[in-house]
Amino acid sequence: MKKRAPFWKRALGLLTVSALIVSFSGCTGSPSGTSTSSMSTSSQKTPESGGTSSAFANTAEAIGFEPIIVPFPDEPLASYPVENGGTISIWMYINSATSKYYQNLVENPTVKQMIKDTGINVEFIHPPTGQTKENFNLLVVSDSLPDLLVNANQYYAGGNVAAVADGVFADLTELVPEYAPDYYYFIEKNELFRKLATTTDNKIYSIYNYKDVQAPYFIYPQFREDWLKEWNMEIPFTLDEYEAYFEKVLAEKPGIAPYLPSKNGLEGELLGAFGIGGTSNGVRYFVKDGKVRHTFNEPAFKDYLTLMNDWYNKGYISKDFTNVESIDAMNLEFANGRTGMVFGNTDTIFTLMSELDFEATTGRYPRINAEDPYHFDIFYFPQNGNPNAISAKSKNKELALQFLNYSFTQQGSGVANFGETGVTWNMGDDGIPVFTDYALSGKDYSLSDSEYTLRLHTCWAKYRYGDDISMIRNVAEPDTWKYRARWADDETVDGAYAMPTLSFTTEASAEIGKLTTDINTYAEEMILKFITGAASLDQFDEFQKNVQSLGMDRVLELYQQAYEQFLAK
Amino acid sequence: MTLTAEKKEKAPFSNRLKRNFIKHRSLYLIALPIALFYLLFKYVPMFGIVISFQDYRPGKGFWGSDFAGLKHFIDFLTNPTASRTIRNTLVINLYQLIFGFPAPIILALLLNELKLPLFKKTVQTISYMPHFISLVVICGMIKDFSSTYGVFNDVITFLGFERDNLLGNVDLYRGIYVGSGIWKGIGWGSILYLATLSGADPNLYEAAVIDGAGRWKQMVHITLPTIIPIAILQLIMRIGSMMSEGAEKTILLYSPLVYEKADLISSFVYRRGLQEMNFSYGAAVGLFNSVINLTLLVAANRLARKATGESMW
Numbered sequence: 048m049k050k051r052a053p054f055w056k057r058a059l060g061l062l063t064v065s066a067l068i069v070s071f072s073g074c075t076g077s078p079s080g081t082s083t084s085s086m087s088t089s090s091q092k093t094p095e096s097g098g099t100s101s102a103f104a105n106t107a108e109a110i111g112f113e114p115i116i117v118p119f120p121d122e123p124l125a126s127y128p129v130e131n132g133g134t135i136s137i138w139m140y141i142n143s144a145t146s147k148y149y150q151n152l153v154e155n156p157t158v159k160q161m162i163k164d165t166g167i168n169v170e171f172i173h174p175p176t177g178q179t180k181e182n183f184n185l186l187v188v189s190d191s192l193p194d195l196l197v198n199a200n201q202y203y204a205g206g207n208v209a210a211v212a213d214g215v216f217a218d219l220t221e222l223v224p225e226y227a228p229d230y231y232y233f234i235e236k237n238e239l240f241r242k243l244a245t246t247t248d249n250k251i252y253s254i255y256n257y258k259d260v261q262a263p264y265f266i267y268p269q270f271r272e273d274w275l276k277e278w279n280m281e282i283p284f285t286l287d288e289y290e291a292y293f294e295k296v297l298a299e300k301p302g303i304a305p306y307l308p309s310k311n312g313l314e315g316e317l318l319g320a321f322g323i324g325g326t327s328n329g330v331r332y333f334v335k336d337g338k339v340r341h342t343f344n345e346p347a348f349k350d351y352l353t354l355m356n357d358w359y360n361k362g363y364i365s366k367d368f369t370n371v372e373s374i375d376a377m378n379l380e381f382a383n384g385r386t387g388m389v390f391g392n393t394d395t396i397f398t399l400m401s402e403l404d405f406e407a408t409t410g411r412y413p414r415i416n417a418e419d420p421y422h423f424d425i426f427y428f429p430q431n432g433n434p435n436a437i438s439a440k441s442k443n444k445e446l447a448l449q450f451l452n453y454s455f456t457q458q459g460s461g462v463a464n465f466g467e468t469g470v471t472w473n474m475g476d477d478g479i480p481v482f483t484d485y486a487l488s489g490k491d492y493s494l495s496d497s498e499y500t501l502r503l504h505t506c507w508a509k510y511r512y513g514d515d516i517s518m519i520r521n522v523a524e525p526d527t528w529k530y531r532a533r534w535a536d537d538e539t540v541d542g543a544y545a546m547p548t549l550s551f552t553t554e555a556s557a558e559i560g561k562l563t564t565d566i567n568t569y570a571e572e573m574i575l576k577f578i579t580g581a582a583s584l585d586q587f588d589e590f591q592k593n594v595q596s597l598g599m600d601r602v603l604e605l606y607q608q609a610y611e612q613f614l615a616k
Numbered sequence: 617m618t619l620t621a622e623k624k625e626k627a628p629f630s631n632r633l634k635r636n637f638i639k640h641r642s643l644y645l646i647a648l649p650i651a652l653f654y655l656l657f658k659y660v661p662m663f664g665i666v667i668s669f670q671d672y673r674p675g676k677g678f679w680g681s682d683f684a685g686l687k688h689f690i691d692f693l694t695n696p697t698a699s700r701t702i703r704n705t706l707v708i709n710l711y712q713l714i715f716g717f718p719a720p721i722i723l724a725l726l727l728n729e730l731k732l733p734l735f736k737k738t739v740q741t742i743s744y745m746p747h748f749i750s751l752v753v754i755c756g757m758i759k760d761f762s763s764t765y766g767v768f769n770d771v772i773t774f775l776g777f778e779r780d781n782l783l784g785n786v787d788l789y790r791g792i793y794v795g796s797g798i799w800k801g802i803g804w805g806s807i808l809y810l811a812t813l814s815g816a817d818p819n820l821y822e823a824a825v826i827d828g829a830g831r832w833k834q835m836v837h838i839t840l841p842t843i844i845p846i847a848i849l850q851l852i853m854r855i856g857s858m859m860s861e862g863a864e865k866t867i868l869l870y871s872p873l874v875y876e877k878a879d880l881i882s883s884f885v886y887r888r889g890l891q892e893m894n895f896s897y898g899a900a901v902g903l904f905n906s907v908i909n910l911t912l913l914v915a916a917n918r919l920a921r922k923a924t925g926e927s928m929w
Contacts, residue, residue: 184674187674187675188674188677202893203674203675203893204673204893204894209673209675210675213673213674213675213676214675214676215674215675302765310871311872365764366764366779366780366781366784367763367764367765367781367784369781369783369784369871369872369873370759370763370781370783370784370871560894564887564888565695565697568697568872568875568879568884568887569697571872571875572872572873572875572876574872575784575871575872575873576873579784579873581786581873
């Protein structure tokens with residue numbers, strides 16, 4: 048049986064893991080054809096330098112727009128506190144880390160500061176843990192939706208387009224310029240943001256996070272540093288070097304699987320090495336030469352499957368990989384020394400390193416040949432997800448918009464990102480908020496808990512500062528950030544093939560949903576069979592023909608249409 | 617004196633009903649909440665079946681959603697993946713019927729033969745402990761034991777075979793699924809039969825012993841016939857749920873490697889529903905299942921009545 052760390056260590060580890068996982072839940076985009084909108088290579092700390100990395104430039108060239116950093120206006124466009132106050136109700140998910148301290152978020156200091164500054168009272172309605180979707184659907188059906196719905200688009204079939212068509216969400220196009228002028232300011236000034244935050248016909252149905260700063264992605268290949276040192280090996284980079292590492296693990300560490308891939312066999316970063324990849328969160332669409340493509344449809348997919356099958360037969364891949372449920376479990380397998388390599392979460396692994404006493408290091412994204420470029424880094428899109436919608440039957444639409452708008456002003460975004468003014472942060476001389484010593488001290492709460500108590504890490508839509516300056520943990524302990532950002536300056540990596548968040552009509556969404564369920568069921572089964580050898584790779588051509596007959600071409604057609612409409616907006 | 621041809625006339629039905637009500641009013645009063653419960657939670661919601669004929673969207677409600685006719689039914693029946701799930705559901709149910717149904721009966725018969733009360737009670741208690749363990753915990757255990765370096769594989773290696781990811785092996789999956797189900801339910805299921813057996817007439821046994829019947833003959837001629845009525849009823853009810861194998865266990869144990877034999881109607885609809893949040897589709901499949909189940913139930917009941925004289929109605 049595995050040896051168990053003492054209880055408090057495990058509890059701390061678990062808490063940190065869940066805190067970190069949740070903190071990145073704010074990074075996901077809307078359900079209709081997403082790519083995550085977190086950042087790309089350069090890890091500068093100031094907003095001004097956002098547009099200079101090559102990744103940015105390559106994708107920018109592909110999509111055809113000018114990279115731009117939008118500074119705050121000298122004066123906020125709306126005045127606070129508002130004249131006629133009132134109360135709005137907010138439906139918002141409260142995660143387990145936060146609910147340890149606050150039953151209702153109205154007690155959180157950030158919220159109290161917001162109420163004081165805006166003059167608008169709020170009441171929160173939190174869905175019970177694990178029942179977010181059901182709770183939302185219940186509210187929809189019983190016609191009792193609160194005014195503001197935070198990140199609920201994913202729970203309504205067809206997203207916000209369908210929700211507005213069905214009369215559940217409000218169309219905000221007319222109201223935003225008047226009641227949320229600071230948010231509208233960013234829409235007007237940043238064309239890419241406008242394209243990402245509006246629907247095909249330029250309507251505003253949700254308010255999104257705005258992020259001007261890039262940050263490195265948090266999934267990298269993780270190797271055991273102590274073993275590399277023992278064997279005098281460099282950190283593997285090309286696939287041949289990976290195999291050498293695996294061979295060593297097989298030889299020197301019996302019973303330990305050299306590599307644990309994700310449970311469906313689709314390792315985003317490896318697919319990226321073959322030029323057909325998505326990222327670890329399963330995105331499989333990418334844009335190359337102006338056309339939307341899908342991993343399954345590409346000829347190079349056969350090379351990927353051949354490689355994985357070869358690795359499986361040689362024993363490099365753990366035979367139980369289909370049973371490891373999630374990336375958290377994968378991180379733990381690696382941290383517990385039961386596998387030699389995972390594509391894991393850098394922040395989690397870094398935390399676990401001190402808890403569980405092992406040494407790990409990140410590697411660069413893998414390539415077939417050393418001089419190959421890598422085009423599948425997360426691209427910096429200014430729309431950072433977290434769609435907030437307003438109920439169509441709400442009587443307080445204007446108030447809700449005014450409330451949200453405050454988080455897009457300079458002072459308001461300081462509150463929304465950093466917490467209580469003067470207590471947890473102060474405005475720096477260059478207009479960028481800085482944490483106070485109290486916030487960084489970890490005195491009243493542990494550093495990871497502070498993200499949810501002293502400030503509000505996951506919350507409503509706001510102008511979002513980069514994780515490196517707005518997360519207490521990263522500022523107080525810069526090593527975590529350094530671990531994550533180690534390879535961020537890699538010039539050969541860019542997000543040139545990334546696909547922006549697209550908006551679909553209700554009918555298109557329904558059609559895509561139906562076709563992709565069938566395609567995914569079939570493909571996931573066949574992929575695992577190819578990898579484990581249950582199906583011979585000679586059947587690959589037949590596999591692709593079947594995928595096409597299940598409707599892949601139609602799906603790509605719909606995506607292409609949406610993509611072209613996006614560019615033309 | 618001529619026999620009067622008229623029978624004494626029965627009072628009209630409404631009068632008889634009224635008298636019955638008054639005479640047994642406390643019984644009716646006790647039964648009232650239960651009847652209301654079934655009315656409110658089982659019959660009234662049946663109106664919701666209407667969404668299986670619509671393209672239901674929560675925002676539009678029952679009256680506002682578009683009419684879709686038989687679209688979802690046809691979609692389900694013509695989808696190649698879906699027909700595979702129907703086959704899997706029936707096959708797994710058949711396995712559970714053939715292996716899982718007799719198991720509690722056999723256990724009950726065996727326990728009945730035990731003489732030492734302490735031993736009997738201990739065995740009984742141990743046998744129905746798994747019933748109380750949550751399904752999620754059990755599936756976690758199964759996954760752990762079936763992993764390549766888990767307990768099952770250690771036994772397999774001991775017997776001379778190679779290690780394998782058991783839950784990923786298409787041929788072994790159903791065995792593990794059904795086998796673990798039997799292990800979990802055997803103890804609890806045997807309680808019903810043991811209770812029936814404890815009501816068996818001891819005089820019959822004595823008479824059989826006098827006639828020279830051995831233990832085996834006693835069991836076949838006395839014990840078994842005592843159980844048969846209950847067993848038939850249980851069987852009929854089992855058949856009446858052939859199409860509705862629950863999704864939880866499947867979802868916890870399966871992986872795309874074994875979809876071919878593991879994917880059930882419920883897990884397929886779960887994935888479909890999660891992707892599209894298509895309530896109408898789920899309702900349509902549910903309705904389809906219920907109709908099939910009802911047909912099977914009525915047929916099984918008829919068959920049982922004809923074959924053995926026992927039936928539910």
